[in-house]
Amino acid sequence: MDYVAPKTAMEASEALVQDGAFALAGGTDLLVKLKTKFISPNIVVDIKQVPKITSIEESMDGWWIGAATPCAEIVEHESLCQDWPGVVEALSLIGSTQIQGRATLGGNLCNASPAADSVPALIAANGTCVISGQTGEREEPIENIVISPGATVLAKGEFILGFKLPKPPSGSGDAYLRLIPRSEMDIAVVGVGTSVSVDKNKKITSIRISLGAIAPTQVILDGLEDIFIGKEPDEDSINKLVSLAESACRPIKDKRGTIEYRTKIAGVLAKRTLNIAYERATNH
């Protein structure tokens, strides 16, 4: 097994085109797969020296978060935490302190687990990712990347360079909650990311909710606009949201939860994240 640490995106793509090449960012999934012989790479391509891949930048257009930036570094970025508290909450839930020191958003997305904590929050935030490949760069909405558990749309030689999040307009808020059987360090039974914006009369102007771990890939709730736009959340609209979230569920049954339990929790977390995100939006 060979190792290279290319200094440019093009060299990284050329290395990744080879048979049996695997990209290494934080390694918290890759090294476990190596040890359990789930994968046997011919070459490991360490992408962390590619320019921009470990940087966090704020501009007029919004945020850039390099795909290989460790979560611990993102959590320490105060103005990003202010703009996207839900996204930061989500990624801060990935693993222990030690894992946070290495784990990355690019890895969390490309590992393509239905239970990836950062992904519903990034989708709710209308995030996109920049994919680098041999023919250059392309930008995709985050919800287009994972196609089934463990599989992504990335072609040979492609890797995620970074994520773009919009600058939230005033009156915006987001939130992420997950349910796990223990208090720390576990895999989501259900995870929900919610992002809302309100006008000066506290009426909702936009809303986006994404659910994780309740289907083979992350789900975006359809039909929220009809329920919420131009209104403040009330009992009737919240009840409709709960039904919508429950009916979006196509979960597996495993040791962490039954289908009925996951479905019920999806509704509960949709409601709770909306309450938190709405509260944040009205105070933003």
Next chain:
Amino acid sequence: MSKTHVSTQINGDSYEFLCNTQQTLLDILRHELDLTGSKEGCSTGDCGACSVMMEDRLVCACLVLGVEANGKEIETIEGLSSGSSLDPLQQKFIDLAALQCGICTPGVLVAAKALLAKNKNPSEEEVRFWLAGNLCRCTGYDKIVRAVLEIAAEARNT
């Protein structure tokens, strides 16, 4: 299969070694460099027994490839004491009997030092959250948490 030449700083000393890609930083520390203070528990990043600092970040050495250490600064449990005099945190662990079998202790100490460098006044909850990635199969968590809180309080009062 080619070996990669790696030069790194560990506890302030320069080290050079040749490394197979599949060797983890923990393999290198323990088997190539004889720095056996970092322990191997689960080797999948769950137990924290191999906690070390890399570029001032707390990481599991079992989830870092040895080749990734090239050009990096690493700190291990061996760097905690100065010569034969223990770090105050180590002495506090002894005083409060915050260890039983001792396998988790090096990782706990490295992780706790990282917390105290970042947060001089952690609450009990913050200590417990921070150390959630350090498993103690003797389950002596309470004394560990008390030792960390006491040393933080003492450091604030001096």
